[in-house]
Structure formats: C-alpha cells, structure tokens
Amino acid sequence: MAADIVLRGGAVVDATGGRRADVLVHDGVVTAVDGDLEAPASALVLDAGGCVVAPGLVDLHAHLRQPGREEAETVESGSRAAALGGYTALVAMPNTDPPIDSAAVVREVLELGAGACCDVRVAGAITKGRRGEELAPMGEMAALGVRIFTDDGNGVQDARLMRRAFEYSSALGVLLAQHCEDDELAEGGHMHEGEWSSRLGIPGIPVEAEAMMVARDVALAELTGAPVHFLHLSTAMAIAMVRAAKAADLPVTAEATPHHFTLTDEAVASYDPLFKVNPPLRPRADIDAVKAALADGTIDAIATDHAPHPQEAKELPFDQAPPGMLGLETALALAIDELDLPLERVLALLSWQPAHIAGLAGQHGGPIAEGAAANLCVIDADARWVVEPERLASRSRNTPYAGRKLTGKVRHTVLRGEPVVVDGEAQR
Amino acid sequence: MRHLLSVADLGPDGIEEVLRLTDNFVEVSARAIPRVPALRGKTVVSLFYEDSTRTRLSFETAAKRLNADTMNFSVSSSSVNKGESVRDTVTTIAAMGVDAIVVRHSSAGVPWQVARWTDAAVLNAGDGWHEHPTQALLDCYTIRERRGSLAGLRVAIVGDVKHSRVARSNVLAFSLLGADVTLVAPPTLLPPSLAGWPVAVSHDLDDVLPKADVVYLLRMQRERQTEALLPSLREYTALYGLTRDRAKLLGDDTIVMHPGPMNRGVEIAAEVADLPGAVITRQVANGVAVRMAVLFLILGSGGDLGG
Ligand SMILES: [Zn+2]
Numbered sequence: 044m045a046a047d048i049v050l051r052g053g054a055v056v057d058a059t060g061g062r063r064a065d066v067l068v069h070d071g072v073v074t075a076v077d078g079d080l081e082a083p084a085s086a087l088v089l090d091a092g093g094c095v096v097a098p099g100l101v102d103l104h105a106h107l108r109q110p111g112r113e114e115a116e117t118v119e120s121g122s123r124a125a126a127l128g129g130y131t132a133l134v135a136m137p138n139t140d141p142p143i144d145s146a147a148v149v150r151e152v153l154e155l156g157a158g159a160c161c162d163v164r165v166a167g168a169i170t171k172g173r174r175g176e177e178l179a180p181m182g183e184m185a186a187l188g189v190r191i192f193t194d195d196g197n198g199v200q201d202a203r204l205m206r207r208a209f210e211y212s213s214a215l216g217v218l219l220a221q222h223c224e225d226d227e228l229a230e231g232g233h234m235h236e237g238e239w240s241s242r243l244g245i246p247g248i249p250v251e252a253e254a255m256m257v258a259r260d261v262a263l264a265e266l267t268g269a270p271v272h273f274l275h276l277s278t279a280m281a282i283a284m285v286r287a288a289k290a291a292d293l294p295v296t297a298e299a300t301p302h303h304f305t306l307t308d309e310a311v312a313s314y315d316p317l318f319k320v321n322p323p324l325r326p327r328a329d330i331d332a333v334k335a336a337l338a339d340g341t342i343d344a345i346a347t348d349h350a351p352h353p354q355e356a357k358e359l360p361f362d363q364a365p366p367g368m369l370g371l372e373t374a375l376a377l378a379i380d381e382l383d384l385p386l387e388r389v390l391a392l393l394s395w396q397p398a399h400i401a402g403l404a405g406q407h408g409g410p411i412a413e414g415a416a417a418n419l420c421v422i423d424a425d426a427r428w429v430v431e432p433e434r435l436a437s438r439s440r441n442t443p444y445a446g447r448k449l450t451g452k453v454r455h456t457v458l459r460g461e462p463v464v465v466d467g468e469a470q471r
Numbered sequence: 472m473r474h475l476l477s478v479a480d481l482g483p484d485g486i487e488e489v490l491r492l493t494d495n496f497v498e499v500s501a502r503a504i505p506r507v508p509a510l511r512g513k514t515v516v517s518l519f520y521e522d523s524t525r526t527r528l529s530f531e532t533a534a535k536r537l538n539a540d541t542m543n544f545s546v547s548s549s550s551v552n553k554g555e556s557v558r559d560t561v562t563t564i565a566a567m568g569v570d571a572i573v574v575r576h577s578s579a580g581v582p583w584q585v586a587r588w589t590d591a592a593v594l595n596a597g598d599g600w601h602e603h604p605t606q607a608l609l610d611c612y613t614i615r616e617r618r619g620s621l622a623g624l625r626v627a628i629v630g631d632v633k634h635s636r637v638a639r640s641n642v643l644a645f646s647l648l649g650a651d652v653t654l655v656a657p658p659t660l661l662p663p664s665l666a667g668w669p670v671a672v673s674h675d676l677d678d679v680l681p682k683a684d685v686v687y688l689l690r691m692q693r694e695r696q697t698e699a700l701l702p703s704l705r706e707y708t709a710l711y712g713l714t715r716d717r718a719k720l721l722g723d724d725t726i727v728m729h730p731g732p733m734n735r736g737v738e739i740a741a742e743v744a745d746l747p748g749a750v751i752t753r754q755v756a757n758g759v760a761v762r763m764a765v766l767f768l769i770l771g772s773g774g775d776l777g778g
Contacts, residue, residue: 237663238667240662241662241665241668242662242667244636249663313583358556359556360581361578361580362599363578
C-alpha cells in the first residue's frame with residue numbers, strides 16, 4: 044500500500060470551482076479536502092504552495108508508437124512524458140504496427156500500459172488494418188473496455204462504410220472519432236494550401252479536405268443518431284459546421300491541438316519538417332477560429348496529437364518527411380500562455396471535458412472531494428521555463444517549440460494515489 | 472552573402488551586382504583561354520538528386536573557368552542511391568573540405584536543409600517547384616543584354632507557373648528590377664494563391680502578346696493532362712502556345728525566352744524558336760558567365776580577375 048500523501052498549501056480547482064485547501068490521499072483515494080489538514084506523521088508531504096491542485100489531465104489523442112515503432116516512442120516513455128505534462132490518462136491511437144484493430148493487440152497495449160506512468164486507454168480501429176474497407180471487430184474490442192474507435196491517420200473515406208460503422212457502434216455504446224480529411228482533395232499535399240504553399244512551391248491541402256468530411260459525418264450522425272467526435276479540428280470552416288451541428292442538438296464533440304492555436308503555416312518557410320503535421324498548420328484566421336471555438340465551447344477538448352518521430356525521419360526533404368509533432372509535455376503551458384481563458388476553463392478543456400468524452404469521468408477529471416480517485420496534478424501556473432528538446436522524456440525530439448519560453452509547469456502528478464512526478468521529476 | 476538559396480537573398484542591389492560581375496565574365500569567356508585564377512584552391516561540389524545535365528555542366532564549367540576544383544556527386548554514381556540520407560551525404564562531402572555545394576533536388580526546400588548542416592556555401596540549382604535563382608539571374612542578364620534594363624518592361628510569363636521553379640524565381644527577380652510581370656496560364660496551372668505576388672494575371676495570350684516586351688514560355692510537362700489540369704496538350708497549345716500565327720502578334724523587338732529544354736510544337740512552335748527575337752541560345756551561353764559571377768561573389772575574396 045502506498046504511503047499517504049498530503050498536497051499542502053495549494054488552491055484546489057475543479058469543475059465545481061476553486062478554493063484554498065490541502066488534499067489528503069490515502070490508498071489511491073482522496074480522503075480529505077480541507078483548509079488546514081492535520082496529516083498523519085508518516086504521510087509524504089508535497090508542497091503545493093502557490094500552485095493549483097487540479098484533477099489530472101486527460102489526452103484524447105496520443106501516438107505511443109507501440110507496438111512497432113519503439114525507436115520513436117514506447118508506452119513507457121510516452122506515459123512518462125504524459126505524467127510530466129500533468130496527464131493521468133491518455134487514449135493511445137491505433138495506427139501502430141500492427142494496428143490496434145483486434146482484441147489481441149488491444150490486450151497487448153493494455154498490458155504494456157499496466158505499469159505506465161499514467162492510465163493508458165486504447166482507441167481501436169474502425170476498420171481492419173485502418174484500410175477503410177471492412178469493419179474491425181469493434182464488439183470484441185469494446186468488451187475489453189475500448190470506448191473510442193478511429194482510423195486516425197486516415198479518415199474513413201467510404202461514406203457507406205462510415206454509415207455502417209455509426210449504426211453498428213451505436214449498439215455498443217462507444218464513440219467513433221474521425222480524422223477529417225478527404226483523401227482526393229488532400230492528395231499529394233504536405234502543408235496548408237494557400238499563400239505560403241504557393242510561395243514555397245509545396246503542394247497544399249485545402250481547408251475543404253477537412254470541412255467536407257466534417258459535413259459528411261455531421262449528416263451521418265444525424266442519420267444514425269450515433270455520436271461522433273472530430274479529432275484535431277484546424278479550420279474555421281469545419282468549426283462553423285460543428286457549431287451549427289451543436290446548435291441543432293446533434294451528438295457531436297470536437298478537439299483541437301495546441302499547435303493549431305499556436306503556430307501558423309508561415310513556420311513552414313524554414314522548410315523544417317518539424318513544422319509538418321496533419322492536419323497542417325493553418326493561417327492566422329484559422330488559429331483565431333480555433334481559439335474562439337475553445338472559448339465558446341464549440342470545441343470541447345484540447346488534445347495533443349502527440350506524434351513522435353525519430354530524428355532521421357524529420358531530416359528528410361519536407362515532402363518526404365512524416366507529419367507529426369510532440370505535444371504531451373508542452374500542451375498545458377501553451378494553453379495557459381496562448382488562450383485568453385481563466386485557468387479553470389483551460390483545465391476544463393484539458394481534464395474534465397476530455398475525461399467525459401473518453402468515458403473516464405468516474406476515474407479522471409472529477410471534482411476533488413472525499414472518495415474521489417486520486418488522479419491529480421499540481422500546477423505552478425506562474426513558473427517560467429524554456430523548452431529544451433534534449434530534456435523531454437519522450438524518446439523523440441520533434442518538438443516545434445525548441446527554445447520557446449513558456450509559463451506554467453507541472454510540479455507534481457499523482458496517479459491512483461502514487462506520486463509519479465515530484466518537483467517536476469518523474470519518479471519512475 | 473554566404474549562400475544563394477533564393478533570389479530574395481540578393482535583393483535588387485545584389486542582383487545588379489551579379490549582373491555587373493557577369494559583364495566581366497562574359498568578357499573572360501570570350502578569351503582564347505577563358506580562365507581566371509579567381510577561385511584557385513577552392514572546391515565546388517555539385518550534388519544533383521535530379522538529373523539536369525545542362526545545369527550541372529553550366530555550374531561545373533563556371534567553376535573550372537574560375538580555376539576551382541570540381542567534384543560531381545550525382546545520384547546515379549554514388550551512395551545516395553543506396554538510401555543514404557541527404558544529411559549523411561552532406562556531412563561526408565563537407566568532411567572532404569569543400570567550399571561550396573551546388574544542390575539540385577526534386578523536393579522544395581532541400582537547399583535550406585543542406586545549409587543548416589554544413590559550413591560550406593550552398594547554391595540552389597533548383598528545388599522542386601520552388602526556386603532556381605541562377606536561371607532567373609541569367610534571364611535578367613539576357614534581357615538586359617538586349618534592352619539595357621528591365622525597369623518598366625512588360626514581361627509575360629506563359630504556362631505552367633504552378634509547378635515551375637523558374638517562374639517563382641523569375642517573378643521575384645523581374646519585379647525586383649522594376650519589370651511589370653503578367654502571368655498567362657489556365658487557372659489550373661497557377662498557384663492556388665497569388666497573394667503577395669507582384670503580378671497581373673491573364674488567361675488571354677492574344678491580348679497580352681502585342682503589349683509584351685518579353686514573352687517567357689515555360690516548359691509544359693506531358694503528365695499535366697493526366698492530372699486533370701488540362702484536357703489535352705493540343706488544347707493547351709491552341710490556347711496558350713506560341714504558335715506561328717500567334718507569333719505575328721509580337722512586336723518587332725519583343726524578346727522570346729524559354730528555360731529549356733523546349734517542347735517544340737507544344738508551348739512554342741518550331742519556327743518561332745528560331746525567330747530573331749528568340750534569345751534561347753543566349754540564355755544558355757550567359758548561364759556560364761552568370762554562374763561564374765555567383766561563385767565569385769560567394770567564394771571569391773575580391774581578388775584577381777585579370778588572368
Ligand atoms: Zn489524425
């Protein structure tokens with residue numbers, strides 16, 4: 044049994060609001076929340092002075108690369124990066140090798156996650172091999188606890204197949220999540236299509252490639268009544284469609300990544316593949332639309348799309364390099380820095396709203412009160428730090444934020460009552 | 472200037488400086504022994520990931536006429552065929568102690584990446600659809616040779632602008648020197664956005680030709696018709712080719728240019744390429760002198776041009 048923990052001197056912030064309180068954790072559960080707690084002498088005291096004590100963050104979208112691409116990331120290294128970023132849970136995407144499209148691979152990844160630094164949940168593929176041709180055994184995977192299905196990396200192109208997937212999934216009580224990209228329109232593109240792609244001579248991906256699939260899936264959600272979650276929305280056009288769908292009370296949710304509210308397509312002018320990502324970095328107007336949608340509730344969650352790649356892959360010519368960038372260790376600070384939102388709203392987007400979408404609300408993101416699962420993070424919202432790629436816990440180094448000064452750092456992370464990060468250092 | 476990656480690195484003053492130096496090297500090239508020892512002891516490597524014998528030979532001839540040592544690292548004759556990364560190849564070349572690397576690659580931006588990985592000077596000899604700065608410089612020189620200056624000239628760039636590094640570099644260079652540039656192409660062969668481009672656009676070649684001082688024809692690639700960008704090459708020629716009939720619309724001293732190699736009968740009629748206004752072989756000849764000027768500007772110490 045783990046030692047008792049006292050988080051001393053912080054301000055508790057959760058979905059119910061904020062108040063000054065110490066938090067006592069015993070045997071994986073919050074046992075007391077009070078202004079000035081009497082702690083047992085044997086308890087480990089973690090200083091939360093000047094900090095916010097919050098429910099652990101929940102990432103709906105992380106690529107942990109295991110099985111198959113362990114040189115880029117493993118469940119262990121990725122979960123350590125997550126814990127350092129304040130996460131107590133994440134959803135691992137299924138575009139591994141082999142893909143997570145069967146009960147066997149789900150079991151494999153869940154076993155790897157058993158000893159991880161955060162709660163590792165798995166997204167299963169919608170179609171076998173993520174090829175967009177036949178349905179994967181969603182029922183068998185759902186029986187192992189899989190709650191989100193997606194072919195992420197690919198959008199499901201075939202509208203009829205997607206309709207069947209929605210219909211079939213609705214009996215399982217699971218959520219289908221779409222990587223919104225019309226392959227025909229996006230064909231050959233490597234960055235946002237517009238002023239910069241035209242100048243740089245790089246084939247572009249038009250915003251319509253994202254918007255057309257959002258429009259289709261809104262229509263299919265209405266047709267089938269099944270809920271849909273839109274991954275990493277990046278365009279004003281798609282966001283307007285989600286806003287309209289929500290106004291019509293359709294069962295849609297959406298996420299956005301930190302890079303889509305912090306970086307513009309102008310960054311590609313360096314021709315550094317660190318800035319290659321899919322969906323691509325967009326112009327300022329789209330960034331403003333993402334921020335507005337995070338502020339007004341159109342977008343429900345910030346998700347990292349943490350996508351590690353080895354250095355040699357990110358040194359290929361821009362049009363040959365794989366898309367994707369790291370995100371787990373920088374998401375919280377970027378949200379604090381770049382979104383003009385009170386911390387409680389930022390935490391809603393990073394913790395309790397994604398926890399709800401992932402079906403984790405009983406374990407993660409809930410109010411910090413007696414009897415709650417002790418999945419917590421302690422955030423020094425004023426701490427200044429500089430992103431140094433060499434110091435990241437991820438196996439890969441492909442952050443686009445090297446050298447960037449950020450404000451807001453995780454001091455401690457507590458997973459099921461165990462301190463996995465103490466004073467900004469991973470404990471295992 | 473350390474590298475020549477983009478025409479924009481030069482600016483109008485830099486372009487003028489290259490063109491002034493080129494005058495000297497045109498004179499050198501006309502000598503019985505067309506050599507000067509300006510870059511003696513320097514080594515210039517051509518690193519071509521895309522076949523372009525004419526550009527490679529032009530750079531290598533330029534380097535040799537400046538008495539530089541040259542090496543050729545071409546895709547067919549080296550380890551780059553065997554999956555070696557560009558970075559490893561560049562590191563290997565740099566370890567040999569080279570002073571300049573001339574890079575050609577089918578992907579936009581590779582010369583920028585190479586410049587981050589080496590202390591040697593990097594010269595962009597064409598990167599994907601993006602830029603081909605020495606082509607633009609030799610085109611500027613060739614126009615200036617005929618007309619004295621580009622200021623106020625009306626230049627029509629005709630054809631596949633979207634996929635053309637020559638067009639991107641020339642739009643920059645011509646406009647920096649004060650020319651008025653009009654792009655003439657079907658909408659499918661223009662870049663998706665022309666925001667920030669100092670150009671006018673026309674889809675009517677017959678309207679543009681009589682007013683043009685320079686008509687610059689781009690090479691049309693046959694695969695464009697399979698990409699649903701054009702119904703057929705025949706229709707392209709009918710609407711945008713400089714046919715024999717259409718050539719009658721040209722002014723008496725209008726210059727006709729082409730970066731080569733030409734598809735005679737597609738973007739330009741065979742007879743038109745041989746008209747007195749066509750300066751296509753001058754472009755090739757000036758290419759060597761312009762590249763001498765660029766190499767001298769980047770690697771030279773302002774030393775002896777006398778020879
Ligand atoms: Zn995706």
